[in-house]
Amino acid sequence: MAAVRIDGKAHADELCARLAKEVAELAAKGVVPAIAVILVGEDPASQVYVRNKVRRAAELGIRSLEHRLPVSVSQEALLELVDRLNRDAEVHGILVQLPLPEHVDPQAVIDAIRPEKDVDGFTVQNAGRLAVGQPALVPCTPLGCLMLLKAHLGSLEGLEAVVVGRSNIVGKPMAQLLLRENCTVTIAHSKTRDLPRVCRRGDILVAAVGRPRFIRGDWIKPGATVIDVGINRISEGGGSRLVGDVDEASAARVAGAITPVPGGVGPMTIACLMYNTVAAARAQSGL
Ligand code: GUN
Numbered sequence: 001m002a003a004v005r006i007d008g009k010a011h012a013d014e015l016c017a018r019l020a021k022e023v024a025e026l027a028a029k030g031v032v033p034a035i036a037v038i039l040v041g042e043d044p045a046s047q048v049y050v051r052n053k054v055r056r057a058a059e060l061g062i063r064s065l066e067h068r069l070p071v072s073v074s075q076e077a078l079l080e081l082v083d084r085l086n087r088d089a090e091v092h093g094i095l096v097q098l099p100l101p102e103h104v105d106p107q108a109v110i111d112a113i114r115p116e117k118d119v120d121g122f123t124v125q126n127a128g129r130l131a132v133g134q135p136a137l138v139p140c141t142p143l144g145c146l147m148l149l150k151a152h153l154g155s156l157e158g159l160e161a162v163v164v165g166r167s168n169i170v171g172k173p174m175a176q177l178l179l180r181e182n183c184t185v186t187i188a189h190s191k192t193r194d195l196p197r198v199c200r201r202g203d204i205l206v207a208a209v210g211r212p213r214f215i216r217g218d219w220i221k222p223g224a225t226v227i228d229v230g231i232n233r234i235s236e237g238g239g240s241r242l243v244g245d246v247d248e249a250s251a252a253r254v255a256g257a258i259t260p261v262p263g264g265v266g267p268m269t270i271a272c273l274m275y276n277t278v279a280a281a282r283a284q285s286g287l
């Protein structure tokens with residue numbers, strides 16, 4: 001039987017509708033949630049991501065302040081901007097779009113963000129809080145994946161979860177979140193021996209490797225829930241299209257449910273950024 005398609009766009013729209021109401025309630029009390037977005041250079045993919053984030057914020061009534069800086073900007077100037085935004089009481093969230101140019105240390109810039117304003121959840125402080133089970137702002141992509149999994153499966157307790165990929169942005173926080181839900185978690189990566197066998201352990205399989213159509217149907221446990229985090233642009237038939245890290249055609253014949261690309265995890269990432277921004281505004285205003 002073909003796998004159920006988990007509609008990330010529909011889940012994201014539902015979450016955003018709830019958030020829009022919360023934003024209106026906060027605004028009525030004099031607090032307009034605001035996010036500052038820092039974009040350095042001209043990377044086309046980053047420009048698209050930032051445009052989508054700003055558009056979603058506007059739909060919800062969240063104020064966004066874009067800071068576009070040339071690729072030649074110094075680390076010192078970036079740190080000064082972050083410092084200014086940290087001290088601005090009307091800014092609740094600060095997001096530095098990655099990647100940054102090579103002459104800038106991304107973790108140094110990210111860790112300059114006050115943890116309460118770190119709506120990407122990338123600071124060492126928030127990563128540490130998540131790891132030790134303290135309240136934290138959680139990275140948006142894994143948070144969105146978790147929301148989709150819980151919406152589809154209900155309780156995740158006791159399930160075998162395999163996360164393929166160990167990045168600080170997705171793989172590691174995803175594993176922490178699944179552990180918090182009482183899954184038995186395996187983190188697999190490029191050096192894992194017999195990756196297909198390890199993947200087949202997963203009742204839940206999260207693919208975050210950044211390689212187009214890398215994970216195929218015969219790597220998947222029958223009936224498993226597959227979350228495809230990949231967004232890879234490939235050339236095909238004279239044009240180009242977006243595909244995930246999972247080979248959707250073969251996976252859909254084996255999995256119980258799967259997120260499509262596009263229209264799966266991507267919309268949830270942006271919705272969760274809005275979720276974190278509203279949470280940050282609430283926390284900072286005491287509402
Ligand atoms: N670049 C790619 N993904 C992300 C993300 O989730 N946040 C930021 N800030 N930059 C990114």
